[in-house]
Amino acid sequence: MGCVVGEKVALALERAVKRSLPAVAIVTSGGARIQEGVLSLMQMAKTTIAANKMNEAGLPYVTVLANPATGQAFGSFANLADIIMAEPGAIVGFSPFGVLKRVSNEPLSTESHTAESRLDHGLLDVVVDRRELRTVLGVLLDLLGPRYRLERADDRRPGKPTDLSRTPAWESVQLSRNDARPTSGNFMKMMFSNFVELHGDRSYADDSSIICGIAQLAGLTVMAIGQERGHDEISTRITQNGRTRPEGFRKAQRGLRLAAKFNMPIVTFIDTPGPDLSQEAEQRGLGNAIASTMALMARVDVPSVSVIIGEAGSGGALALGVADRTLMLENATYSAVSPEEAAEIIFQDVDRADEAAESMKLTAYDCRDLGIIDTVVPEPPGGAHLDPEEAARQLRRMIVSELVNLQSTATKKMLKDRYKKYRNIGEYSSYFSAALTREVNALQNLVSSGARWITRRSAPTDPPPKPEKPD
Template identity: 35%
Template sequence: MIKNLIKKSDIKIRESKADVPKGLYVKCKSCKSPVLADDVKRNSYVCPKCGGYFRLNARNRLKIIADKKSFEEWFCNSDFVNPLKDAAYMKKWTDTREKTKTDEAVITGKISVKGSPAAIAIMDGRFMMASMGSIVGEKITKTIEKAQRENLPLIIVACSGGARMQEGIVSLMQMAKTSAALKKYRNSGNLYISLLTDPTTGGVTASFAMLGDIILAEPNALIGFAGQRVIEQTIGQKLPKGFQSSEFLLEHGFIDAIVERDKLKNTLSYIIKMHYESDKNANYVSQTKTDNVVRDKLTPWERVVKARDKMRPTGLDYINGLIDDFMEFHGDRYFGDDRAIVGGIGYFHGKPVTVIANTKGHNTKDSLKRNFGMANPEGYRKSIRLMKQAEKFKRPIICFVDTAGAFCGVEAEMRGQGEAIANNLFEMSDLRVPVLSIVIGEGGSGGALALAVADEVWMLKNSVYSILSPEGYASILFRGTKKPEEVAGLMKLTSFDLLQLNIIEKIIDEPEHYSVENMEETIKNIDEEIQGFLSRYESLNALELVEKRYDRFRRM
C-alpha cells in the first residue's frame, strides 16, 4: 500500500557530475570542441584536434618567439593620455589596465631569437581590442627609434581593432607618426619584419603593419582595413568566403608568406641571421670550365624545340640544385602573386643571395598553375620589389630566364604589362649589387629582357633568346609564306649566335637529352661559373657596377 502511494513523478534521481576544475578545458572556436588547456599550451596555443588558432596575449606570444629569459622590457609604466578629456575613457582605461595587468595595448623591448638580438613590439588584444592610441603609437615609435640607434632588426606583431576612437584625431595621427619612424628606420638599412595575427584591422593595417621589408602572417588571420560589416552595409554586397584572410592577402600579393605558429621562431631566426650574421666574404673558386662549348649540328629550330621541352629543368629546379635554405617570398604588394615567377632568398656557398626565376612546370597541372611561365604584370612587379630589397641589404641577384614571353591577355594589358616591364628595365639598370641572368630555356622578347638587364647574361647551349617567337616572326615579316622552322635561322636566336653578337657573355654546356634526371653535371658547372662571377663583381664598388652595366648595354 505504501508502495502505491509513491508516484514515479515524485522520485527525483540526481545525476552525479564530476567536478571539473575551472580552466582545465578550453573551447576551440574553430571546431567548437573542448580541449585540455595544457594540450593547447603545449601545442603553441593551436587546437590539437583541428589545428585552429587560439588568440594569444602579448606575454604568451613572447614565450613562443623569444629565447627564455631574454626579454628586456622598454618604455613601460606609461602615463594616461586623454586628449578629448573623456571621463568614461579614463575609467575604462584604468579598469582595463587593472584587469589585464598590462601597461597598455602593446609591450615593447629587446629579445633574442635563437641567439640573435632583435627589438620587438607585440600588441595585446585584451587591452581595448589593441586599438592604437597615443601611448601605443608613442611606444612603437620609441621602439623603432631605439632599434635604429642600436642597429637592431625590428619585429612588430600586429593585432588590433584599429584606431582608438576615444582619442579621436590624435589617434589617427599615430598612423602617420609610426609610418614616418619606419621610413627613417628602413632608410638606415635595417630590417623590419611585420607579423600579422588575428585580427589586424583598421588604422594599424593602414600604417606600420603593412610596411615591413618582409611581411609574414599566421594562418587564417583576419586582416583588412575596413570591417566586413561596414563593407557589406556600405556597398550592399555579400563578401566572398575567405575575404580578408591571410590566404586572401597572400593570393592578392600583400604578404610574403604564411607561417605556422610552431615554425615561426625558426623562420624569424633564419631571416634575422641572413640579414645580420651571414658571412659577407664567402670564398669562391674563380676558375671557369665552360668557355669552349662545342657547337653541334642541331639546327636553330631544333634548339627551339629543345628549349621548349617540358622535361627540361625549370627555374625552380635550378634554385633547388644551387641554393641552400631557399625561402620563397610572394606578392607585388599591389594586386597579386604571379606563380610564373618565383622569387626569394637563400644561401649560395654560405652567401645570402636573392633569386628570381621564371618557372613553367613539367606537367599540365603545374604548367597551368605557372601560366606556362608567362608572367603577368604582378610577376614583374614582384621581381623588382625583391631586387630592390636585395639592393638595400647588399645581396647579389641571380635570375633564371625561361619564358615564351610576357602574358598578353586583356587583364595583363589592363593592369599595365608594358609599364611593369619598362619599370624593370629602368630599375635594374642601376641596381647597386651584382646581377647575373641565365637563360635556361626560352628567352622570349621583353618578357625575358625584364629579368635580364644584368652585368652578365649567360645561356644554356640549347636555350634561345629572341625578339619574339619564330611563329610570330614568320607571321609578321613573311605573312605565313615561310614556316617557323625556316625563319628560326634568320632570327639569330641561338646561344652561339648571341655570343657572336656580344649579346651574352657565356654559353653553358648541357647534355643532349637534358632533363632534371641528368642535370647534376650542368648544375656543378653553373655553380662554379657563378662563383667566378661573384668573385669578379663583388670586388667592384656600387658606382663601378652601375657604370659597367650601363656601358654593357650602351655598346649594343
C-alpha cells in the first residue's frame, strides 16, 4: 500500500461519511510498497483514522479479504471493519506466508495461513464464496441500514400465565437439562429471519458455545446472542455443553458494541450450567471476560431483553442476563451453583440434590417472587421439548411485546430504570416486605377458613322430632 492507494482509500471512506453511506472494502494486498519507504508505512495511519470516521458516524463498514490479503492493508483499515469476510482459501494475515516460512523453526502447512484457519482463530466473521458474496452483502447491509421502531396497534398485550401449577424444583431441573429441549440455536431459527451469524473475538478463537448474529424479529433488526449447549454427544462436546470460554464472552461483547453503534435492540438467550472453569480459561482472562461483559450489558444504551430458556448457572449466565427485561421459561432454572454441588456442601451427599433444589429457590416462579426476573413464559404441557414450535411462538410474542414497551421509553429513563432494577435486587426492606405480605395473606386465609369451620360447627341445628306417643 503506497501513497496513492492510501489516499484513495481515505478519500473513499471520507466520502462515505459525508454522504452517510455504508462502505465495502474489497482488499487484496501483498505487503508494503518498499520503494516508497516510510511514506508507505504511514498510509496505515492515514487509512486507520479514516476508518475511525466511519465508526464515529455510526455507518456500516464491511471488508472482504480476497487472495492474498496481507501486510499493511490487513494491519490497518481492513481489520477495523464492523464485519470482516474472506473468500475461501485466501491467504490472510499480517505477515506474508513466505516471511512466516523463513522465520519459523518448524515447517508450516499452507492451511495455517488461510481464511478458514483465521475463522477458527476468531479473526474473521464469515468465509463466503465469491458467487454468494453479492447476496450476503445485500442482506447484511439491509440489516444494518435504516432502522424502524415497533409500535403497538392496540392496547392488548400477551396474556401472562395464571393459575399454573408450579412444577417441583427437582423436576424443573431435570426438564431444563433435557437433551431434547430447544437450544438457543433452535429458538433463533424458529423466531428470527435473515439471520447473519458473526464469529470470533478478533483476538484468539471462535467459541462455539456462543451464537451471535444480526437478525430480524417482526421486521425489527436485532442483535441476537445465545448460549448454545447442543443436543447430541458431538455438538455438546464442541460447545462444552454450553460452558462459555473467555473468547465466547468477548465475542458477545463484539455483538453488544455493534448493537450500540447501530441502535439495535439486544435479545440474549441464556442456557449454561456455568462458564468454562479450566485452568486454560483462567489464564485467558475468564474473570475479566465475565465482568466486562456484565458491565457492557449494564451500560449499553439500547433496549435489551434476556430470556432464560434452560439451565442458568452462576456468573456464566448472569454475564448475559443484565438486561432491561428478563423473561424465564416456565421450566427453566436459575442458580448460583448446581443442586448437586449444593447437596455436597450442605448434606455431604450428592444424592440429596432433590432436597437441595427445593431450598435453593431456583424455579421460574421463585425467581419472579424474588424480583430476579420479570415474567414467566408458559411452556407447552409437559415442557418445551414436546412442542418446540409452540414454545417459540409463545416466547416470540413475549419478546416482541417487551421490545415495543422498551422502544417507547426514553433512553435516559431506560438506563435509569435498569440501574434501579439491579441496585434494588436483594434489598432487605423490599424482600422482607413482600415475604411478610405473603405470610400475612396466608395467615388471614387460614384464620378465615378456620372461623368458617368453627361457625359451621357451632351453628344450632333443629332438634330431632320427638316420637309420637302410642294411642
